[in-house]
Amino acid sequence: MRKRILSRLALVGVLALTAAGCSTGGDDPEAGGDGGNGGGGGGETITVGFAQTGSESGWRSANTESMKEAFSADNGFELIFNAADNDPAAQIAAVRSFINQGVDAIVIAPIVEDGWDDVLQEAQDADIPVILEDRTVTASEDLYATWVGLDFKLEGQKAGEWAAENFTEPTKMVVLEGTTGSAPANDRAEGFDAAIEGTPIEKIDSQTGDFTRDGGKSVMEGFLQKYGADGIDLVYAHNDDMGLGAIEAIEAAGAVPGEDIKIITIDAVRDGMQALVDGKINYIVECNPLLGEKAAELVKAVLAGEEVEKRTIVEDQAFDQAAAEEALPDRKY
Ligand code: AHR
8 A cells, every 4th residue: 555655656756866866776867766566575676765874985885885786676676875975864864755755675874873763763654664784773673673784892892902902001092983973983982992991092082084084184184283293102093994094194294104103993995904904004893894685685584574683793803914915805895
């Protein structure tokens, strides 16, 4: 019933989404959704609206690619893709558009943890299951079907444990935080801080670089101006891109990244791993972006009425320079 009513709304929804910067899974702007007449299985096309955070980092590009590959026409999907440019209000608006179109399922990589209750309730009222990927929300678990992602707190903890082992003398540390209010920024800070408690590492400053290279660079420039290169021993960046931006700032200040100022990051995307191999980054904890296949499998299972785990955590590794040298040639992202 929902789908019959909503198929009439599909054209309006597609037009609204186009105006809001959405596109269908392929790069063909003519390829509209099927109006939600998929039905989630039985060989029919499944229409999925995917609300991505934006395109802030190398990790994000790899995640988007993985999602588009998994939610392909060959795999039985019509993907309606929206990247919200890191704007939480725009992301919620995209989800509302998906609801209005009557898609079969909605996948969200939530930019921030808070503020999801109303729109998730609206999706539930419209009988559209929501599958979270990558990041988590603070809303009740009853409002979404399942989540696939990473243990961000453990990532922060691993990074902190390495720091605690390797910095046994008084150490001045600055932190480049991810997007304020996002699950990875919150959890990576918590995991790291707990691991360095009682060590001689002192956090002298911490600011958001919004997970972008430019953000990391300009925040690091500010830190260097404030404390001088001699006043900073260690940078903990919540992702590779901000660490790479920090490298540019440190070099511009005439210091040597990885030597004068040590750097720990999270993600392990190719550019980060290359910087680790080059000795400009000292340690990276992985955050695996290849979540598409599992997310697609979960969407199919949920629509088929199968019981699914509420949480699926994909495991991460960690790399020092030697491990990065070995892994880099076969790195997929
Ligand atoms: O949510 C995962 C984080 O988002 C990645 O670590 C970061 O690079 C991205 O922007």
